[in-house]
Amino acid sequence: MAASPPLLPLQLLLLACVCGVAAAAAARDTLQQGESLTGAATLVSSPSGVFEVGFFPPDPKLPSRLYLGIWYRSMSPRTVVWVANRAAPATSASPSLTLAGNGELRVLDGSAKDAPLLWTSNTSTQTAPRGGYRAVIQDTGSLEVRSDDGTLWDSFWHPSDTMLSGMRITVRAPGKGPSEQMRFTSWTSETDPSPGRYALGLDPSNSGQAFIWRDGNVTIWRSGQWTGQSFVGIPWRPLYMYGFKPANDPSLGAYYTYTASNTSLQRFVVKPNGTDISYMAKKSSQEWETVWMQPSNECEYYAKCGANAKCTIEQDGKAKCTCLKGFQPKLLDQWNAGNWSQGCVRSPPLGCEVNQTGDGFLSIQNIKWPDFSYWPSTEGDENGCMNACLNNCSCGAYVYLNTIGCLIWGSKLIDIYQFQSGGYTLNLKLPASELRSHHAVWKIITVVSAVVLFVLVICIFLWRNHGRNIKDTVHRSWRSIHTSTRAEQNSGMLDISQSIPFEDETEDGKNHELKVYSLDRIKAATCNFSDSNKLGAGGFGPVYLGKLPGGEEVAVKRLSRKSGQGHEEFKNEVILIAKLQHRNLVRLLGCCIQGKEKILVYEYMPNKSLDAFLFNPEKQGVLDWRKRFDIIEGIARGLLYLHRDSRLRVVHRDLKASNILLDTDMIPKISDFGMARMFGGDQNQFNTNRVVGTFGYMSPEYAMEGIFSVKSDVYSFGVLMLEIVTGKRAVSFHGQQDSQNIAGYAWRQWNEDKGEELIDPLTRASCSLQQALRCIHIALLCVQDHAQERPDIPAVILMLSSVSSSLPMPRPPTLMLHGRAVDTSRSSERDHSHSIGTVSMTQLHGR
Template sequence: MAHAAAAALALLVFFCAQARDAAVHVVDAAATLSQGQSLGATDKLVSAGGTFELAFFTPTGGDPSRRYLGVMYAQSTEQTVPWVANRDVPVSAGSAYSATVTAAGELQVLEGDRVVWRTDNSATTTSPGTAGGEQAANVTLTVLDTGNLQLAAGDGGPVIWQSFDHPADTFLPGMSITLDRRGGGAVRRTLFTSWRSPADPGTGDFTLGQDPLGSAQLYIWQTTGGQNTTYWRSGQWANTNFVGVPWRSLYVYGFKLNGDPNNGSGVMSYVFNTYNSSEYRFMLHSNGTETCYMLLATGDWETVWSQPTIPCQAYNMCGANAQCAAAADGGQAVCTCLTGFEPRNVSEYSNGNWTQGCVRSSPLPCGGEPNVSGAGAGAGVGVGFADLPGVKLPNFAAWGSTVGDAAACEQSCLGNCSCGAYSYSTGTGCLTWGQDLLDIYRFPDGEGYDLQIKVPAYLLETGSKRRRWTTVVVAVVVAVAVLAGCGLLLWKCRRRIKEKLGIVVGSEETKATQPSLLPLREARQDFSGPKQTDQEEAEGGKKFELPIFSLETVAAATGDFSADNKLGEGGFGHVYKGRLPGAEEVAVKRLSRGSVQGMEEFKNEVILIAKLQHRNLVKLLGCCIQGEEKILVYEYMPNKSLDGFLFDPARRGLLDWKTRFHIIEGIARGLLYLHRDSRLRVVHRDLKASNILLDHDMIPKISDFGMARIFGGDQNQVNTNRVVGTLGYMSPEYAMEGLFSVRSDVYSFGILILEIVSGQKNSSFHHMEGSLNIVGYAWQLWNADRGERLIDPAILPACSVREALRCVHMALLCVQDHACDRPDIPYVVMALGSDSSVLPMPKPPTFTLQCTSSSDRDGIFPDKVDESYSACDLTVTMLHGR
């Protein structure tokens, strides 16, 4: 009897436990959590695109007995947690803990029956007619692909609480850093707080937010002993970047300021919107460092920029009226007083303590005497301005909203006795400062902004004389050193010089038989490529050297540049088929004497393409320079260029859909190598169908690097006054503003995809149903769910319509107006290789380049070849952007 009772009791306990588990746990990897449902120890919510997940976790390296509820990246190779709910009240790993959406519409973290954390939003979720928050509307909890955790009332109802309004240590796309000064009382701010340590998500010592005084700067404050001190500031916002981070254009990531700093009762917000919400994040580390990360296709995080990482980047390291410059090793801070200032406390200064800063060595005259300005000015009276270039501008600036140029800004400061300095740039406008200048950092590489410091005029005169003498002395020393070096070089190379002179000034017979020997040797030296580091030489062996062909060899290979061997022509000149003495077939590209392109493009291509090796880039075999002849020798592509197939009605049927798709993938892989995988990081700038060559197996090869540009390791966008490329393929920001980046190539690639799918030129859609080009027409069809009409009729019967429409979808993402909205090439390659990922919705195009068609078009696919030509085939090499 006792055994039976015990068995019954055990069975009852088992069923109760099962019932409890059924009530607590939800389906693993669900998208939402409804009222009455709970998230258990091993459960998780996953966003619709699989980017983020909500689950309990223990921080890497943390106490395994402590558990936290957090939003995490699902695709990162390392644990990355941008938001934590119960960061200061962990639950015990050995307890019965869960997260639940209550009947009152709150999200709560429970440990047993104890509520350890809650959203406390019941007042906003109470249903009409109820009292005390006992019952709420149908509330669901969802984790979005942006990383935002939302509680929403009803089916598609309003958001009643979201984690983006209660950030932790991470700034994600879609969030904002807000300063709300409405109401006249205490300001309301969005604040980010660091973790206590990398293994403890508890509230740390560092906080990031906007300057409460409304200067639109970002600050990091450190809390020590209950006191807040300024640890770092970003500097003023300059339209595309912060003056404290001048080399990084945050605008290309979708980072911008909304609101007017001059409106003392308004709202200012820094917003952060990128194409892919999981691609970038800003994180405030437990040591006070703010870091921008980029998620790579491998799932690893790459550091884009980080501050402060050296002492000079910390706030006001050298005190007032002094500048901080990093020592040669990049570490130790070197403090110096500004022009016109001296140490406030000499004894402290000698001990390396600069906290007291500097004071003016003599007072500024004001009124009575005429003012003198300019670095070389000085009449012994009045004041002038000493130029301090390449710095992080001081704190506490006053913005002159009515000042329109640098001269007016200077006069504004001259006319104000309280003004101690000014700065003017197109990004910041006119900024002026009072007598004390705080937190000035001198950037090591000439980046930053110019600061004009008001000083007595006699200091400028003395400084000018001193600079002139210094210049003379330096020039003499340099000249002596150069002459000595040249003499030593000539002495060491005397035998080689004699041999060379013997060839040049020898017999007439020698001159006749070897006319190009000396120029070729000089060319070999000129085009030996970029200088390599010791490490690169150790890894790559001998220094790069491109083979040089004689003009006689090239002429013989091409039948003296016979018209029968001519393959085509372009903005560079003519291309010929040739055969070298070893029977190797080559393509010879000869610069035309009347070409608008010249030595710069020629040299650029020689240096670039010879250093880049990839199966989807054309291979450069050598070059020839003799007199006015500039010739490049490439591997021969038997199928010539892609446009010869796509835009020829008689041949485009030879490219079936499978081949076209492989060409699209090959071009994408070539761009991936140029943008990410090669050590040079190249932007092509003239990607188009005629620059895609096809080998015997129809493998695409990107060619023509004469207009390409190398980006530095920390560059993402460059401005140029010399816009080059082909109309119709240029991105809007490049064609109009001269701004180019890797996403300019992405735009051109999107145009290429549309041309490959349709078999038509970009410009052949002129005036087609109100569209200026293929982008507008493709958008109209795709948006109306008629995208299959864009597919080339020559391949439509055997085409994978689903795959083609996915390519059209990707192309429309690539050709979006704003660079920050376009995907990068790693994402494109990944998405093209997998049809399981969900592509986001593209934005409708609003910018198109008007092209002049040679004839009006009556249909999409003409019967006559000549009707497809357009002025947009023209390559532009001297278009000046604003």
């Protein structure tokens, strides 16, 4: 017989593929009654082959210690989600898993029938059903013992340290075998699957809360009550988006179900250090990414501040405990020394405790509700809930929420965490004396404010007589046409004595003066507004390059007489920006008000605006990733100054790429404050007469309801971040994959693990991929539909500067708006406005 020719490389490859397919087809997912799984043999889930069952050594240094486990088949290194014989590893070379005739799963330390028993499912039955039992591994990761009559046992009923999609999280483990409390128990260490010190489960008293315990009964963390979308202790993560839903079963009681999205693999793991971490698999690399973690700061640890005290996180990330109003430290010396565990006690007592009347309630915002609440079943509205607490002297606080009803607490309020944003309101019961003192504070503030206002009026009167007040200068100029004097002709200035210093408002402490220029000087500087000097134009009007005596170049912004914006914006910008000085804000040098001309003079930015680089194919390459990230950080720090660090809190309301100017060093500077609004002192609200801005950058609540706050700027910043990362205009995504704006498109790409495709191809190869993807993640948090779910700017800066901390999961945007300029009211119309909380609401009148 002639020898067969040698196989060619292509033939070898085809043969390998055929063998691989045959091996996959040969892989079984079922262990029949009486069969055994021994040695290196495994079961593979069907039909997708996601999970695998077999024996494995968790510690590579101890390969002889074997455990029966379930793991993700495609992940490397091996990711184990369930272990059977956690307390008793096999040491023989060939341990086995058998399915007995009574339906019981057994792990033996050897292949012989009399080998030592290491673990059993404890599910024996008196008589085997017709057709017998079979053990099947599902694509969900569950190992089930079945018969034609149904499921006898399920590994999901007896979890290890991992929660998978499809699990029902109950107080007691279901099934026909012995009932036990259902807990997810950590490994002892990363290489030792024996039961560790920490466990997660539902409150046995059926409050609906999840807890992490140490050593069986020491509470480490609690989730807080379920509100219908999230747990109170995790307000920024709408867990219903992950598939969490409450349910009820006559045999199990209340429980939660968990069904993850089909687009990703996700798991929750109780780690050996006591933290609960959510992981999501990246499709591109098949690596696990940390999505979020609890507890993640000191305030999230249970009862950090003891009873009747609240915990807050300071700017340096450290926890701070404060007694609730109407309470004082129980042990003052320990409290001052930083030992807060003893908490606080009520002082003075409630009126009902000393036979007095007048008790009432103080509402505290952004709270994780205390532990040990209960629901009065007969109270169906807020008034009824309040009266139930008021008429019960043992009641210390109450809340009412439509989705869950009425909750009241006793005299000790345990584990209160006050978030920087988000959370819920707690109505704290106080005696009349404390409520009067609380109202007295506001009376004092009112009186002081009146005195300060009176002093300001006197000062304005005095400054007016000396020509020192810029606002008076602007308004006088509005009422009359200035006639140029000989001094104006010689100097080019109206009166140099009218230069106004603002050194107390500057970031660097320098004396910045605002000058009032004559129209003749402006015309001379711009060659009579020559088209050759024109830099661009916006809704306000054209902008020209000017050159002052001495060679200083300036940008001259001229109000167009046909502009729909104009008088109010001009006055607003002169009065506002003259008082704001920061490295990342454009500096106003002066103004001109003469006749019908209204002109602003700025420092000149030779690189013009961000959009001139970002969306220009010829200049995009100049913005490498390092410059783009520096621009993002610079804009964020400018917003931080506006929102928090300046004496006046300012909402810009028109943040977009064309309003970000770049100096010679490509340092970004926020410009165009014509739409900005101020919140003076401790004021948190402002009534606006007009809703103006650009759709696509405008937050949903502002665009559709006229509600604006600092979170409106956060939304615009998120859109701007996405533009900087992608190199594309927000409106250029219209029509792509049913998205109407960049936020919807970016979320879909990021959620499908295609975030890398969003990065501008010009920077993709050289950028820090982790940093760019983190920027996309932060931007998606900034463009959340609801303002309370967006981070504030200090939190954004912290996220940008940190590369290790985990970020919350963003929700998919549902409100997607076209990108076009809009002014929803005529300047001649007056809107009826009112305020609620920390935002302003405007009733809109269309054109």
